[in-house]
């Protein structure tokens with residue numbers, strides 16, 4: 001049988017016990033809703049985004065990856081927390097990118113040529129979207145209806161909006177990529193809460209041992225995912 | 234102050250460098266191997282569970298080259314301005330001890346014999362007029378028979394799993410009927426077929442093709458190689474391509490060669506040592522040693538050596554030759570010079586087949602080198618006459634372990650939504666019930682596709698970046714389209730409920746933003762004519778005879794197979810001739 005979201009999820013907030021057998025006993029919450037409630041009692045404090053930016057990331061990522069019949073969306077999976085935490089890594093500072101000038105633009109197929117690293121893309125991109133939505137809708141992005149939010153995301157994706165120096169499409173791709181990373185990365189990084197992303201896909205996580213499952217004639221893999229820390233669902 | 238002197242300096246600690254280091258220390262030489270990246274060993278960086286992490290691994294690119302230090306510039310045509318390759322995407326060069334050999338997938342091929350003499354073979358079969366204008370089709374200058382013992386040796390060192398077809402003239406098994414005779418069987422039996430590969434095998438067979446198990450440098454059983462290095466059985470963990478193997482099952486220089494090499498007192502490995510140039514005498518006919526930067530202390534160091542081996546990977550080898558002044562740079566306008574000539578790559582397109590929702594493909598199960606292929610449309614195995622192109626592609630299901638972030642980012646597009654609920658539906662369905670089929674094909678060399686130094690951008694060491702001028706050409710696009718059209722009946726026979734056949738389109742330029750393969754080739758090719766090749770048939774520079782340049786840079790054109798098996802065989806071939814001939818009387822092994 002496939003693991004589904006109807007099964008109770010165990011999620012431990014006792015980080016010190018992760019990966020030990022006592023983790024299983026100590027894991028707190030009996031269900032998905034309980035996990036969410038526990039989380040709401042201690043909301044994550046962003047360190048890179050300010051309150052307005054964080055609300056934007058939460059709202060926009062939920063539209064990109066919404067909760068639906070398939071399972072949790074970006075908000076329940078902790079995608080905004082994931083992205084905020086990523087902003088403190090070398091990746092967000094572009095430390096593995098070639099960032100020497102001159103920065104000359106060319107055909108799209110020759111790749112990214114902007115002088116902005118992910119941190120800049122978020123700072124400038126969010127400010128640009130907020131400016132755009134206030135102009136066109138009289139409110140900030142997070143306060144718009146889902147339909148209006150989708151209109152804006154569609155415009156960004158389609159490339160018809162420029163956000164200051166950042167093309168809307170570039171910002172959209174950055175947000176989409178990081179949102180999906182947050183939904184499916186190991187929970188170690190703050191997203192994929194309760195392994196909800198992996199359960200939806202039927203991905204076993206860090207099991208990394210399929211000796212007896214190389215060919216089972218198309219049957220679904222039977223075991224629930226497990227994370228690097230030993231968290232399981 | 235006198236420089237430290239060694240018999241041989243080797244640049245780069247990947248497969249090419251490590252094989253050469255092993256061979257030359259066996260010959261009694263003192264050897265220093267310089268590697269620009271850090272030290273890497275399985276029990277430290279490769280250990281479970283930390284290495285089983287898609288975000289840190291393939292997504293944030295833990296093991297690949299750090300482009301902030303050095304990269305290349307790329308343009309499609311000579312009239313464009315090449316722009317820097319700022320973010321890793323189309324190809325993923327290695328860095329650190331083991332090079333890309335630590336995080337490759339392990340598909341370990343020999344070669345189709347006719348690919349080594351493709352020019353001769355095409356002319357014999359179709360006449361010289363068959364070769365399009367501007368295509369620099371060339372022979373390697375070495376034959377399969379000459380290389381066979383070295384293919385055999387490499388397979389034994391790598392612990393390669395596979396099923397042979399012919400050994401010493403006798404048909405011994407269900408292997409690839411197009412593959413040439415072998416002196417010995419594979420050291421290990423073939424990897425098991427994943428479910429996806431097994432249904433491809435059945436469908437391809439029913440369609441009249443000749444499926445075979447991909448030869449894989451993933452160990453199907455435990456194994457001890459001739460150097461005494463040990464491998465454990467692969468468990469299809471799925472964190473293979475782009476990862477270091479926590480089970481010591483995937484062949485790497487780190488697992489299969491370095492444990493033996495490190496014990497040899499004649500051998501020294503220096504990580505964090507970026508070689509800036511090969512030092513030459515004033516006549517530029519002899520290398521005197523190398524100059525490198527210790528990237529930790531930021532001190533420039535120099536070594537004197539009798540023999541210099543470049544094993545820095547295809548385009549880095551060409552870059553080092555150009556910045557050091559080894560040989561004559563290629564000029565596409567006058568069609569003179571050889572260094573940078575015949576830069577080639579590989580065509581690859583991945584098609585997708587969806588099965589009924591009761592069938593689970595479990596795409597996360599897989600090993601990098603495992604799978605089932607057909608060679609019916611590869612190399613010279615079919616009639617190109619009426620088709621009018623040179624080259625071909627194997628077609629295969631090579632399920633190496635599909636992980637969720639990559640699957641999610643790649644899902645949608647081409648008319649289907651890339652976000653929202655409809656996207657989620659499609660992603661989940663695709664992840665659970667589909668499989669990929671690749672056409673992994675050749676790419677020919679052309680007069681206006683080449684490597685040289687960029688006039689504008691520099692690396693952090695102040696050296697000009699290498700410039701790639703590369704795009705897809707009509708011959709290769711039509712080849713890819715033809716081979717992809719042959720996938721359709723196979724997919725239908727597999728019970729496809731839907732398929733997305735992907736091929737190159739006419740006029741489509743090379744796109745640096747999407748992963749292709751890291752199977753770059755050419756640029757310093759081997760051959761029998763110093764006017765059209767930078768290296769002789771022993772991979773020795775025609776111009777500077779104590780420099781050997783080992784890697785896929787030696788390929789005159791890109792083949793349908795993955796390159797590393799040939800790189801390893803060429804390394805053993807070159808080493809053999811250095812040991813048996815060159816060391817006795819250093820100098821050119823072939824008269825120019």
Ligand SMILES: Cc1cc2nc3c(=O)[nH]c(=O)nc-3n(C[C@H](O)[C@H](O)[C@H](O)COP(=O)(O)OP(=O)(O)OC[C@H]3O[C@@H](n4cnc5c(N)ncnc54)[C@H](O)[C@@H]3O)c2cc1C
Pocket residue numbers: 244245246247248249250267268269270325326327328329330331332333334335336337338339340341342474475506507508509544545546547549601602751752783784785795796797798800
């Ligand atoms: C994800 C992935 C999957 C692959 N799968 C396959 C496969 O299945 N089958 C196959 O045949 N091939 C595969 N390949 C290709 C394979 O990895 C390469 O062909 C092979 O590793 C090349 O070996 P090499 O020794 O020539 O170069 P590398 O392994 O790249 O080693 C070169 C080394 O030189 C170092 N270096 C470079 N410049 C300098 C300098 N200036 N000074 C000092 N050191 C330097 C680099 O840091 C590197 O460590 C794959 C590659 C990748 C990235």
Ligand code: SF4
Pocket residue numbers: 451452466467468469470471472473474476477478479480481482483599600601
């Ligand atoms: S699939 Fe096999 S060879 Fe590849 S990393 Fe996993 S255990 Fe190693």
